[in-house]
Amino acid sequence: MGKIFKKHKKLWTPLFYVLIGLASSSFLVFVLYWSLTLNSSITALIENTAVEPLYLWSYALLTLGTIILFGINVPLFVYRWRKFGPPKFKLHSGTGLGTLFGVLASACPVCGSTLLSVIGIAGGLATFPLQGLELKALSFGLMALPVWLTTRELKSFKNCKGESCPVPRNGSFEKKDTPYFLFSLLVFVAFSLISFDMLSQEPVMASFLSNGTVGSSASSTGNKLYDEAVLKVLPESGFQSKIYLGDAVTKLVKEGVIDKEKFEALYGDRGGLPKELSDVLTKPAKKRIILTQENSQVYVNLLWALGLSNYMSTNKESPVVGPSLFNFASTGGWTLGKEQNGGAYFNKFKIVPLTSKQEELVTKIAKNTYRPCCNNSTFFQDCNHGSALLGLLQLGASQGLSEKQLYRESLAFNSFWFPDTYIKTALYFKILKKTDWQNVDPKEVMGQDYSSIGGWIKNVQSEIAKIPNLIPKPKGGGSCGT
Numbered sequence: 001m002g003k004i005f006k007k008h009k010k011l012w013t014p015l016f017y018v019l020i021g022l023a024s025s026s027f028l029v030f031v032l033y034w035s036l037t038l039n040s041s042i043t044a045l046i047e048n049t050a051v052e053p054l055y056l057w058s059y060a061l062l063t064l065g066t067i068i069l070f071g072i073n074v075p076l077f078v079y080r081w082r083k084f085g086p087p088k089f090k091l092h093s094g095t096g097l098g099t100l101f102g103v104l105a106s107a108c109p110v111c112g113s114t115l116l117s118v119i120g121i122a123g124g125l126a127t128f129p130l131q132g133l134e135l136k137a138l139s140f141g142l143m144a145l146p147v148w149l150t151t152r153e154l155k156s157f158k159n160c161k162g163e164s165c166p167v168p169r170n171g172s173f174e175k176k177d178t179p180y181f182l183f184s185l186l187v188f189v190a191f192s193l194i195s196f197d198m199l200s201q202e203p204v205m206a207s208f209l210s211n212g213t214v215g216s217s218a219s220s221t222g223n224k225l226y227d228e229a230v231l232k233v234l235p236e237s238g239f240q241s242k243i244y245l246g247d248a249v250t251k252l253v254k255e256g257v258i259d260k261e262k263f264e265a266l267y268g269d270r271g272g273l274p275k276e277l278s279d280v281l282t283k284p285a286k287k288r289i290i291l292t293q294e295n296s297q298v299y300v301n302l303l304w305a306l307g308l309s310n311y312m313s314t315n316k317e318s319p320v321v322g323p324s325l326f327n328f329a330s331t332g333g334w335t336l337g338k339e340q341n342g343g344a345y346f347n348k349f350k351i352v353p354l355t356s357k358q359e360e361l362v363t364k365i366a367k368n369t370y371r372p373c374c375n376n377s378t379f380f381q382d383c384n385h386g387s388a389l390l391g392l393l394q395l396g397a398s399q400g401l402s403e404k405q406l407y408r409e410s411l412a413f414n415s416f417w418f419p420d421t422y423i424k425t426a427l428y429f430k431i432l433k434k435t436d437w438q439n440v441d442p443k444e445v446m447g448q449d450y451s452s453i454g455g456w457i458k459n460v461q462s463e464i465a466k467i468p469n470l471i472p473k474p475k476g477g478g479s480c481g482t
Contacts (some may be wrong), residue, residue, distance in 0.1 A: 016173040016181055017075040023184045025071035026191035032063065033198055042199070055133060062136045069143035076150050083171035084157055223472060229426040232437040234419055238292035239412040242405060243396045245285035248306055251351045253281050256338035257309045258302075263336050267298070274298060296416035301336065304384045307391030308334055309345040310352050314363040319380040320346070329383040358397040365403065366390055368443070369410050370451035372421040377448075378410075385417055407442035414451065425450055427470065428460045 036042065080087065157166060173181070252258045260281050267273045273280070274295040276287075280302065291299060308330060315321075326332050326343035334342025354362065366379035366389075373383060381387040392413055396406050415422040425445060426437040449455040464470065 012173040013171075016177065016184075017079060019181065019184045019188060020075040020078055021071035023187040023191070024074035025067050026188050026195060028067050028070045029195045030191045030198075032067070033195060058133060059136060062133075062140045066136075066140050066143050069140070069147060073143060073146050073150075076147060079171050080150055080154060083154075083169055084166040085169070087153075223470070225427065225430070226423070226470065226472065229423050229430065229437065233415050233422050233426050234293060238290045239416065241289035241291055241409060241412070242401055243392065243399060243409060244288045245280065245302070245395070246352075246399075247284040248351050248395060249280050249302055250282065250284055251349070252302075252305050252309065255309070255345075255349050255351070257305045257345050257349070257351075259336055259338050263301070266301075266336065291413060291416050293416065293419075296413075299413070300384055300388045300417060303388035303391035303395075304330070304334065305336070305345075305387075305391070306351060306394065307381055307387035307389065308342055309347070309349050310391060310394050311347050311350045312354065312359050312362065312394070314359060314379075315347040318347075319376075320382055328381075330381050330387045333384060334387075352394045352398045354394060354398055361403060361406070362390070362393045362397045365393055365406050365410070369407070369446040370448055370455070371414060372418045372451055372453050372456050375448075375452045375454045385414075388417075389413065404442075407446055410446050411442040414446065421456060424464050424471065425456070425460050428464055431467065432463055 033042075077087075157168070160166075249258065253260050258281065263281060264273075272278075276290070277285075277295060277298055289299065320328055320331065325346060326341050328343075331343035331346060332341050334345070337345060339345065363379065367377050369378045369389065370376070371378070371383075371385045371389065373385060376382055376386065378386050378389045378393070381390050389410060392409060393406055396409055401409065411422075422445075426440075429435045429437065429440050429445075445451060447455075449459050
């Protein structure tokens with residue numbers, strides 16, 4: 001290290017400060033993405049603003065600019081400290097707070113309200129004239145201000161004369177600074193890898209990384225209206241849920257509701273579990289669910305076990321309770337546990353504990369949501385999809401999701417579990433109700449009129465069937481088996 005340092009001494013100083021800047025920028029990327037995921041995602045941001053490209057590009061450019069400016073700010077501040085000592089508080093406290101505010105406000109202007117509330121800026125951001133983009137621009141400005149002030153101050157020090165002027169020190173990289181150099185390198189590599197791993201889990205990013213495109217579709221029937229409905233109901237990049245499994249599955253395995261060997265054997269015959277779920281039986285899943293056509297049926301089985309066995313006091317009133325408890329598709333059909341009949345697990349374990357209010361919310365929504373394989377509500381969990389949807393609601397409620405969010409989650413999961421049904425439903429709303437799929441009310445669609453088999457046939461199928469050449473061959477639907 002000593003010989004290399006002496007030979008290239010002039011290069012080490014700029015390299016040192018550049019590395020500090022890269023470490024700072026990589027750290028900020030992590031902070032911004034983490035703050036965004038508190039209640040949103042990049043995928044959701046892109047999907048929600050796709051019709052407003054000016055907003056999306058402004059958001060992206062301001063975010064990139066903020067990251068770059070932060071990467072300039074930190075090494076500039078470090079250089080100023082090393083060269084002329086610590087700054088005077090009165091002069092620099094404002095810029096320091098400005099940088100802090102800039103970091104907080106650089107998250108999604110609307111979705112980042114969780115962080116901003118810490119410093120007294122909460123609700124109402126979405127009502128801003130530019131939907132909160134003003135804060136993103138403000139954060140950019142607050143990042144630029146310290147750069148300008150510090151640069152100006154350094155110039156004034158350079159030309160300063162008199163006893164009041166600070167005595168310049170050696171701001172260059174020295175051999176003794178090697179630990180700081182290595183620490184900066186470690187921070188840069190660590191946060192770069194962490195950020196890349198987090199970003200690669202985004203459906204839209206995963207799609208881009210795999211084929212270099214975003215939002216492209218391999219699905220095409222030649223029927224433009226139908227193909228558009230498919231993309232909206234079953235986005236190729238998947239549905240980014242707000243719900244995560246946590247330790248629910250590992251608890252189910254511990255209690256024997258899921259027999260690890262049986263479960264793995266089932267999917268061993270089907271090519272194995274999806275990569276993102278490869279260790280779901282042994283490790284808590286902290287990442288929010290990304291539901292795709294490839295993994296949707298795996299989530300049916302995982303959530304089925306949860307909805308079947310998780311305790312709720314209101315389940316004592318469930319229509320499955322009685323002499324036929326062991327004979328339903330949801331109970332007798334569950335063969336992936338230690339017991340021979342899944343009915344033995346019904347309402348038995350507190351896998352996902354719920355408060356009284358959360359249980360009340362779950363029960364309310366369960367009684368008002370349906371699935372297209374029968375005419376029963378989710379609360380009457382007589383089949384695997386009923387149990388699975390109930391399990392999803394329990395997870396979501398325990399994680400603080402609102403009633404509106406839970407209806408949205410229910411519709412998204414039902415759509416992947418019964419694709420043909422909801423593609424036709426999307427066409428029904430588009431053609432006959434003049435409402436795009438992203439604008440439908442999930443509560444209405446999940447109700448008896450549109451999601452029970454009887455209501456769907458009466459209100460959707462009968463009307464769609466009158467439109468010639470609209471529907472190609474069926475895409476299939478969910479079955480009530482494992």
